[in-house]
Amino acid sequence: MRKSLFLYLFIIAVLMNIFTYKYFTSKESSEQKASKEATEIKADSLSQAGTITYDADIFSLENNDRAQNYLFESSNVKDIAEFSEKVKQALLSYNDSPEGNKYTDQVKMGEQKFIINSVKLINHRWVVANYSDGKLWGEVLLKYFIDEKGAVSFEIMNSYLYPASLN
Numbered sequence: 001m002r003k004s005l006f007l008y009l010f011i012i013a014v015l016m017n018i019f020t021y022k023y024f025t026s027k028e029s030s031e032q033k034a035s036k037e038a039t040e041i042k043a044d045s046l047s048q049a050g051t052i053t054y055d056a057d058i059f060s061l062e063n064n065d066r067a068q069n070y071l072f073e074s075s076n077v078k079d080i081a082e083f084s085e086k087v088k089q090a091l092l093s094y095n096d097s098p099e100g101n102k103y104t105d106q107v108k109m110g111e112q113k114f115i116i117n118s119v120k121l122i123n124h125r126w127v128v129a130n131y132s133d134g135k136l137w138g139e140v141l142l143k144y145f146i147d148e149k150g151a152v153s154f155e156i157m158n159s160y161l162y163p164a165s166l167n
Helices: 002-056 065-074 080-096
Strands: 115-121 126-132 137-146 152-161
Touching: 065 080, 080 115, 080 126, 080 137, 080 152
Parallel strands: none
Antiparallel strands: 115 126, 126 137, 137 152
């Protein structure tokens, strides 16, 4: 009886080892498969994010080679980033006026003045900006010009103030 007890215990131990081995090998392969799928999903997401970013920046001076070439050839522009910042700061400097930024194409309504919040250079000639007075929001499309002395001037092409109910 003692021999059969040891035989049964030995068989149970062997079966336990077989099932444990099977469990851990299948668990490892399923984890590797899940990890591979997660990596593929992340790679697809990064690819899509890159495409979205490229599409969003397609209308920007930094990605417009023709506009950059025009600026390099027709004026004293050496650095596009520095040039862009100069134009942005020239436009934002009008925010200090007591009546608000005159290039928003809006008159002061109430206590708050309209000021430009953000600016994006589209190419060597156009700027798009958004503006607000804290309650109303709008957008403006401007032409900009650089004279021989390097001074920046602006001209309003179109402006839109969103109705208060859309805010």
